[in-house]
Amino acid sequence: MIPSVEALRTTLDGRFAEVRTDVRDQMAKFRPVRPGLSVEEYRERVLELIHELAATGRPHAGFAPEYGGQGDVGGVVAAFMALGYGDLSLLVKAGVQWGLFGGAVQVLGTSRHHDKYLRRIMDGDLLGCFAMTETGHGSDVQHLRTTATYDLTTREFVIDTPEPGARKDYIGNAARDGQMAVVFAQLITAGVSHGVHAFLVPIRVDGEPAPGVEIGDCGHKAGLNGVDNGRLTFHQVRVPREALLNHFADVAEDGTYSSSIENENRRFFTMLGTLVRGRISVAGGAGSAAQKALTLAIRYGERRRQFSDPATGQEVAVLDYRAHQRKLLPALATTYALAFAQDDLIADMDRIQRPGAAPVESEQRELENRAAGLKAIATWHATHTIQTCREACGGAGYLSENMLPQLKADTDVFTTFEGDNTVLLQLLAKGLLGDYGKRVGALSPLGLARFAGGQALESVAERTGANKLPHRVRRLTPRSREAQRALIADRAEHLLAGVARRLRPALRKGADQFGIFNAAQDHLLEAARAHVDRIVVDAFVAGIARTPDPAVRALLEKVCDLHALSVIERDRAWFLEHGRLTASESRAVTAAVNDLCAELRPHARLLVDGFGIPESWLACPLLDDPAPTTAGSDPVPDLVG
């Protein structure tokens, strides 16, 4: 029972299938950007595309209905993802304009900003920047150095770059096109600093830098050269008091500071949290890019033949080699798994952030943590997968005409922008530890002692090799979904409990907090990764359960097996070290991955076609006329002779 491509695509398109179909249709008409353009030509072309995109009305959908939008928070991210099948500079510039810049004005601003700017932002008439990162501070944004000092005499804020390290850096839309910027700066009034706030600052007037604004150009980059990243230095730039995006905090005319959120730390994270959409979008864009790379490599791998089968004299398609399957098919399975996790993320964001939704802080925090973790895992997966796909296409994969080079170069920065992946995993771990602390803290003193004792016992059992395993992970049947999930979940829990135990001494007075944290940092990051593994496999399982088509379900069950077992195989050293798998069980996992690769090989083309990437965005010489298939040489006798 083989599913239809349409049924598979509908399943993958998930809850936002309609939007995705629309965007595919719209974008199929866009003329692709040819490779090898100069930076200036490429920027010019992407700017044209931004205006074409604005003209479709599509970017408006994410904004508030009062201003002509539809408040379709989820749909706009799904649409953004579909853009990822095309030109990634357009994707990123659109993300800067409507997601970051427009999004900040929408959620951090109030009606005074919305009335004045939202419509022009949606229409692409007012192009803007999101000026957060500074040369000296990228990850640690709470300690940015740019200042916004309230001047009581003129009722203005003075935006200033006090030192070279405080220069805004890598800012999209800054080098060429941006007219305004949302600038993040330390708000100071009456000599008191209230932490980082956002201000709307004009940076260009009639195409020239605004007075006091010094604009630099980041120049040529590894990729995304259609985006004009630049640097902003502010020399005592004056903006009216109303330039403060005052949804969460305000400064009165007399300089009095007020905020609905008392705690400065909490206020900062609440402001940042509203911007979670950026990370979710990047995770989605990475997914689209990985899908496109896999589509190219798998279609090429079916056509490309090299060396012949001595039995038939026919040259063998490279995708029929186990080593080639091993490179591409587990990555394909994980790409499917991530698509389901991403769909959940968007749906939850849509539910939590849709205009009129009642904000529940714990839900918002969970969403932020999950977005941080998924963004890290999805972007690393994309970087790794695209690299593998490039290599799987040999020399052809190195030519720009075959699109893989640009996919690779453009997405590379996804691992470090919108939050460096390592820092994001740390953020997730922090959230998990907080939740864990609450769970443990809720135990009675007796329960706590038992809990701690249990941990210690388990630790002894591991050291001595005496297995005290839960029944469920005994005698692993690799294809048992229950066993797969139990292993992955158990690992996540165990790692988290372990790192909590290791960090506890840091709470003691006089403890070497940095030393304790640092010694456990690898453990901490591993716990976060394991948590994401768990979320992803759970999302895949739930997605299959929602699928009505039995043929799709049957195929996806195998894909899910391959994903889950690849994850277990990757971490099998841990499972062995912790007595979760015996040596023979571990080897059975590897054997099952091999078997699944062979079983899914005949469906590889169907699986990539299921992504539904328009043919016009895939057209390249790599997929042109098949290479001749007459007899070549025969590697086998040589190898065994």
Add this chain to the structure above:
Amino acid sequence: MIPSVEALRTTLDGRFAEVRTDVRDQMAKFRPVRPGLSVEEYRERVLELIHELAATGRPHAGFAPEYGGQGDVGGVVAAFMALGYGDLSLLVKAGVQWGLFGGAVQVLGTSRHHDKYLRRIMDGDLLGCFAMTETGHGSDVQHLRTTATYDLTTREFVIDTPEPGARKDYIGNAARDGQMAVVFAQLITAGVSHGVHAFLVPIRVDGEPAPGVEIGDCGHKAGLNGVDNGRLTFHQVRVPREALLNHFADVAEDGTYSSSIENENRRFFTMLGTLVRGRISVAGGAGSAAQKALTLAIRYGERRRQFSDPATGQEVAVLDYRAHQRKLLPALATTYALAFAQDDLIADMDRIQRPGAAPVESEQRELENRAAGLKAIATWHATHTIQTCREACGGAGYLSENMLPQLKADTDVFTTFEGDNTVLLQLLAKGLLGDYGKRVGALSPLGLARFAGGQALESVAERTGANKLPHRVRRLTPRSREAQRALIADRAEHLLAGVARRLRPALRKGADQFGIFNAAQDHLLEAARAHVDRIVVDAFVAGIARTPDPAVRALLEKVCDLHALSVIERDRAWFLEHGRLTASESRAVTAAVNDLCAELRPHARLLVDGFGIPESWLACPLLDDPAPTTAGSDPVPDLVG
């Protein structure tokens, strides 16, 4: 006892220290190529540099003394590697011109070619191509489709591209600058094909394509855009009989074919074998690129500070974080290890291939196998390491001004050119299996039975978990060099024996050879990788033993520990599955890697300075003025709170 940079560099420079120092000095004067050039501008600039390089007389050294060279086969590869610190397009174009094109004329041709062309090739007056790869056949070069048919009536060879898949593709120097090409084609005379041979074919006359030669342009590529890769299609192109590079085989005027090597297969591999220098050079170039990326990332990691230590209020250098050390320092250790293995490879090549050396076939074969394996491992290591370094530098690592993007893009193709890495590992495995077959074949029937029995017993022991381990790997002391080497060597041997056992049934008549081979392909590749691991660690150990300076030795012992333990850690699942490590020993390996990272952290700068990369080739904004170091935020209380 801390060694001096000079002592460290001298050790690393190894047997070709003098050449390396010279090239560094010469190249330091070359004006670097600025990023963002158009393809045409970049090609033009690299061509200028090729002429500047020729003017130094340096490329001449590799050629035969009779023609003004020095026969310095090893020195020229060492010099090539040093070029890898500069512009990689120059490196590759020089490699095409003097290594591949000039090298083929030198070793496959005879005095009639040498007299006429060598001097002009050395001087860069005659630019040429190495036209082997075809669109349809890259890895399987024995089955290229281009034909060279001897025409008795005119005493010419007719070079022809019989089908689109036989087009020569990805050929360096072809699109713009090459005047001649060494073309690999099936030699046919009197209606009989004698396999692939090399011919010297003019492709351009006065800058225009020669009659019958169709030249295409591969256009913009992921990297190496200073090299003009192109495509060559031959329409019945006539060249004189003397165009055959006739060192190993010739065609007489009457069309009679003769060769000093009877067997066609052996002849082909002998011809290819003389070109081993290309693979060794690529491995070396990859090493230089990895060294440069690590130098940039480690120097940045020492300067870049983010988040503060609560005890001091000072922001912490990112290289002080364990996660950051984990990213960079094991990669640094392996880069050292590979440098020693590379130096051995060059020295052995120099000994075996120096003019006047008596060729010993077994030595040549061993060299080819080792070069294949090291090329694969070194280029994958470079790709992975440069990616890691890019990410470790965050947004700054994405800007072309900071050189990492180009390093990454330029070296990416190293994994698939000069032999696809997967195919090269298969080639190595094939050689290892041949040697293994000889070893096993030399056993008496009783010995063979015992041997087979021993294998089976071991296999049962692994399945049942009953350990029957050699004493030497019991109770692992991670820092014991003996234990490290025993583990790595044992793994290599065990994997090879296992794959030999699995492939043996393919020798039976009527066996499904492809099926048997394919089912074991992942095992086969793993055996090859494990063999390279063994060679590399052995080379590092031997290199340390040769080092006179005790301070250098002491430091390198730690670096070697980190390399060897990282390799064991990476493969610890295998060691656990095969009863070579207990769970607690395996965890001790991880702990030792962490400890070594911390111990080597203070020496990280010294270790990268030891590569001796000229400062002028490292100068970039990434290494400019340190970021301010005043207090930032504090991640620790958040993480444990």
